[in-house]
Amino acid sequence: MPSSLPYNSGTTVRLTCTFYDFADEVVRPTIVILRLYNYKQERIEEFNIDPSTQHPDGHFYYDYITPVKPGTFHYEWWGEIDGKPSLLRDSVTTQFV
Numbered sequence: 001m002p003s004s005l006p007y008n009s010g011t012t013v014r015l016t017c018t019f020y021d022f023a024d025e026v027v028r029p030t031i032v033i034l035r036l037y038n039y040k041q042e043r044i045e046e047f048n049i050d051p052s053t054q055h056p057d058g059h060f061y062y063d064y065i066t067p068v069k070p071g072t073f074h075y076e077w078w079g080e081i082d083g084k085p086s087l088l089r090d091s092v093t094t095q096f097v
Contacts, residue, residue, distance in 0.1 A: 008095065009066055033079075034077055073094075
């Protein structure tokens with residue numbers, strides 16, 4: 001999901017992530033967590049994602065309903081691969097149009 005585009009507040013956005021190992025191969029982490037943070041980088045929600053729900057092409061996704069109040073939130077995909085963390089972070093900005 002591109003972070004430069006503003007989305008309508010109160011809409012559903014699909015947050016996606018693909019995890020790779022050091023050989024740049026797609027892998028299935030043993031633990032997958034999606035964390036959401038407010039603009040102050042305070043954690044506001046956390047979702048445990050079942051690793052078996054990995055899409056056949058290797059990505060995970062979560063459909064998230066954005067807050068009605070416009071603003072920016074950050075999200076973090078956290079996966080455990082061979083006992084080590086792997087992270088992807090990005091931001092989403094919403095507006096009322």
